[in-house]
Structures are given as structure tokens and as C-alpha cells.
Amino acid sequence: MGRLAVDTLDANWEHDHTVPSRTLYPHQWSWDSAFIAIGLAQVRPDRAWRELTTLFRAQWADGRVPHIVFNPALRVGAYFPGPEMWRSADVPGAPTVATSGLVQPPVHALAALLAYRRAPDPTALAALRGLYPALVAQQRYLADRRDVAGDGLVCIVHPWESGLDNSPAWDEPMAAVPAEAAVMRAYRRHDTTHADAAHRPTDLDYARYLAIVAAYRDHGYSDRDLAAGHPFLVECPLFNAAFGAAEHALAEIAALVGDDPGPHRARAARITEALLRRLYDPDTGTFQPRDLRTDRLVSARTVLGLTPLILPDLPTRHADALVVEARSARFGVARLMDRPLPTYDRTAPDFEALRYWRGPSWLNIGWLVRRGLLGHGHPELAAGLRRSMIGLVAGAGCHEYFHPDTGAGLGSPAFSWTAALLLDLLAD
Numbered sequence: 396m397g398r399l400a401v402d403t404l405d406a407n408w409e410h411d412h413t414v415p416s417r418t419l420y421p422h423q424w425s426w427d428s429a430f431i432a433i434g435l436a437q438v439r440p441d442r443a444w445r446e447l448t449t450l451f452r453a454q455w456a457d458g459r460v461p462h463i464v465f466n467p468a469l470r471v472g473a474y475f476p477g478p479e480m481w482r483s484a485d486v487p488g489a490p491t492v493a494t495s496g497l498v499q500p501p502v503h504a505l506a507a508l509l510a511y512r513r514a515p516d517p518t519a520l521a522a523l524r525g526l527y528p529a530l531v532a533q534q535r536y537l538a539d540r541r542d543v544a545g546d547g548l549v550c551i552v553h554p555w556e557s558g559l560d561n562s563p564a565w566d567e568p569m570a571a572v573p574a575e576a577a578v579m580r581a582y583r584r585h586d587t588t589h590a591d592a593a594h595r596p597t598d599l600d601y602a603r604y605l606a607i608v609a610a611y612r613d614h615g616y617s618d619r620d621l622a623a624g625h626p627f628l629v630e631c632p633l634f635n636a637a638f639g640a641a642e643h644a645l646a647e648i649a650a651l652v653g654d655d656p657g658p659h660r661a662r663a664a665r666i667t668e669a670l671l672r673r674l675y676d677p678d679t680g681t682f683q684p685r686d687l688r689t690d691r692l693v694s695a696r697t698v699l700g701l702t703p704l705i706l707p708d709l710p711t712r713h714a715d716a717l718v719v720e721a722r723s724a725r726f727g728v729a730r731l732m733d734r735p736l737p738t739y740d741r742t743a744p745d746f747e748a749l750r751y752w753r754g755p756s757w758l759n760i761g762w763l764v765r766r767g768l769l770g771h772g773h774p775e776l777a778a779g780l781r782r783s784m785i786g787l788v789a790g791a792g793c794h795e796y797f798h799p800d801t802g803a804g805l806g807s808p809a810f811s812w813t814a815a816l817l818l819d820l821l822a823d
């Protein structure tokens with residue numbers, strides 16, 4: 396199984412980065428690269444650093460790390476929406492290479508720290524030292540430009556920024572975005588030629604995705620005055636948990652590279668406090684996204700709510716509540732799991748076993764939750780989750796995601812972060 400994972404990563408390596416999938420996602424994606432680097436650190440450490448360095452070479456002057464870095468060698472239409480939709484070249488401060496203008500959860504500082512810990516030699520230290528200012532700038536962008544509500548949390552401006560694109564968590568905020576499915580007749584979707592349309596977001600979802608991209612792009616990708624008119628403004632528990640975990644990781648990196656960890660620790664504490672104040676719902680005992688356009692917590696119970704477990708300073712009371720939620724029939728985390736961790740409450744009437752992020756199981760989410768369980772003193776549950784994830788790949792290969800009942804492989808068959816995180820799980 397380890398061999399299959401290494402072969403998958405080797406086959407998806409493209410000169411200086413890894414593509415998530417040769418068919419569905421042939422460019423470089425931001426949070427994919429972080430997960431990929433964690434796995435590459437086990438088998439190809441030089442590539443782990445190269446992966447992150449390539450991504451950060453495309454960082455914008457304002458500090459944002461774009462969610463897609465386009466490979467200029469690929470034909471127009473290799474992915475939709477491509478550079479012609481994003482038009483990053485028109486924006487002062489964007490890099491020479493074409494990119495999107497959105498971001499994804501900032502899991503990169505954690506990835507860099509884990510890659511360093513795997514092989515803490517002088518080469519790794521030099522790479523870590525080189526990345527540190529870019530990782531700090533990434534956090535500064537999020538803290539200074541994306542705190543739309545002024546509450547210490549980052550606001551995402553598009554569901555793609557969450558990484559869980561069409562999670563039921565976004566149904567309420569997305570319903571308010573004006574768009575018509577018929578708009579899609581003017582475009583050729585790339586995803587549905589490589590994956591079953593019944594598993595992917597709908598045309599209406601895509602019409603809304605494009606409307607939000609156009610709104611942000613036509614605003615020059617500026618984060619000023621977003622509250623006045625941007626159609627999608629949400630505080631996501633996973634994004635903000637990653638934002639906090641990044642400050643914890645940066646505190647450790649700072650100590651290694653000779654900088655002061657104190658400011659990172661202070662910022663990490665403020666982020667955890669803001670998450671508790673703004674996104675914890677005492678009625679459900681889990682974290683929920685906040686729709687800033689209505690100032691309400693969304694009601695769908697998704698796996699996003701469990702991910703603040705990755706914060707080492709999450710108070711025990713809240714961590715315990717998340718463990719109750721994780722063990723409930725909704726998510727089924729157990730020492731002996733009979734089914735994989737789903738992305739959505741499996742008791743919900745609109746749970747979908749096949750559609751993208753609306754039920755199926757993904758390794759990156761399981762990996763994060765497992766890390767949180769370990770950090771909060773639940774090694775048996777963490778072991779159960781680990782076994783379940785390894786079992787998925789043993790049964791179906793390095794698929795993009797898995798059927799939440801049968802474990803059958805879904806989406807792209809040779810998916811990089813599945814391979815990478817499997818290697819990390821096997822090594823642990």
C-alpha cells in the first residue's frame with residue numbers, strides 16, 4: 396500500500412510541484428500542497444520543501460497564497476475556471492504566473508513544521524528559515540485583510556476557500572447568491588467530463604461559484620468594503636482552526652529559526668478565544684460557521700464543526716463536547732469503526748453518500764480530526780480513525796474520496812493527498 400502511495404505521488408509530480416490529480420486538477424492547489432508535503436516528507440524530503448517553496452513563490456504582494464497556481468504549459472480548458480476567468484495578471488501585486496485570487500485553509504505552517512520534524516537536518520532548517528517570512532505574511536494577510544467582522548476571525552469570501560466546496564454548511568449562505576443554472580450553458584465544465592455529474596456540485600452551484608468569483612474579481616480582489624456588497628461572507632470553523640493552528644506552528648518554527656515565538660502564541664490564544672466566542676454553539680455542542688450577511692450560525696451539522704480539535708489550547712470542556720459529537724451516530728468515530736468518518740451528519744435527511752463533501756469520506760479531514768483526538772487525550776479513538784482510513788486505501792486505492800457506507804473509491808482514482816496522508820499515517 397505504501398508502494399502504491401509513493402507511485403501515486405511520483406506520477407503526479409510535475410517538475411516543481413505535485414498535481415492533486417492528473418485528470419480533474421492538473422494545476423497546483425494550495426492546501427493540497429500542504430498535505431502532500433506532509434507525506435512527501437516521509438519519502439522524498441527534498442520534494443516536500445520544493446512543493447511548499449513553489450507554492451509560496453506565487454504568493455501575492457499582499458500576502459495571500461492563491462488557491463490555484465496555474466501551470467502555463469497546459470492548454471486552455473485544462474481546468475475550469477482557468478486563468479481567463481481569474482485574470483490575475485490584471486491585478487497589481489499578483490505574481491507573474493497566473494493564479495486564482497482566492498485562498499484555502501492555511502495548513503502550510505503546520506505542514507512545514509511536520510516536514511522539518513520528520514528529518515530535522517541543516518537542509519530542512521534552511522528551507523524552514525526560507526519559508527518562515529512567507530508563512531508569517533500569509534497569516535498577516537488573513538488577520539489584517541480578512542477580518543471582515545472585526546472579531547478576530549477570518550472570513551471566507553467563496554465556498555472554494557473552505558476546501559469543502561459544496562458542503563451543506565454553505566447551503567444557507569449560497570441560497571442568497573443570485574444566479575441561474577442556465578448561465579452554465581455559456582461555459583464548458585471540466586469536472587463533469589472526468590467525474591460523474593451526479594457526484595459533483597450542480598450547475599446552479601457552479602453558476603453561484605462563478606457569480607461570486609466575478610464579484611470579487613471585479614472588485615480587484617480587494618478586501619476593502621466587502622461587507623457592503625460581497626455576496627458570500629462566512630466565518631468557517633475549519634479555516635479558523637487552521638488559522639489558529641498555524642500560529643501555534645509558527646511559534647515553534649520561530650523558536651527554531653531564532654525569532655520570538657511570543658507574538659505567535661499570543662495570536663494563537665486570541666484566535667481560539669474568538670472561535671469559542673463566535674462559532675461555538677452551546678446548544679449543539681459543536682462549532683458552526685457564521686454567515687456574516689445574516690450574523691447567524693448556520694444550522695447544518697457538518698464535520699467542519701469537529702476540526703477545532705486541532706487547536707492544542709481548546710478548553711477541555713469544548714474538546715469533550717466535540718468528542719461527544721464525533722462519537723454520535725452523526726459521525727460514528729469509535730475504537731472500532733464500522734464505517735468511515737463522513738463529511739456530513741449521516742442522520743440528516745439530505746445526507747448524500749455520493750456527492751462531493753455532502754457525505755463521502757476524505758482522508759484530509761480524517762487526518763485532521765485524528766490529530767485533534769490525539770492532542771486532546773483520546774488515543775483509542777484516534778487509533779480507530781487511523782485504522783479506518785488505512786482500511787479505505789487498502790480496499791479501494793488512493794481515491795479522492797470514499798463512499799461513507801461501503802468505502803468504495805470515488806472521484807479521481809490517483810489522488811495526491813490521499814496518498815500523502817496515508818504515508819504519514821503508516822509512519823505514525
Ligand code: 9WN
Binds near residue numbers: 424426462557558
Ligand atoms: C476547486 C483540488 C481541490 C481541493 C478542494 C476540492 C476541489 C476544486 C474543484 O479540488 O476543489 O478548488 O474544482 O472542485 O474541493 O478541497 O483543494 O484537490
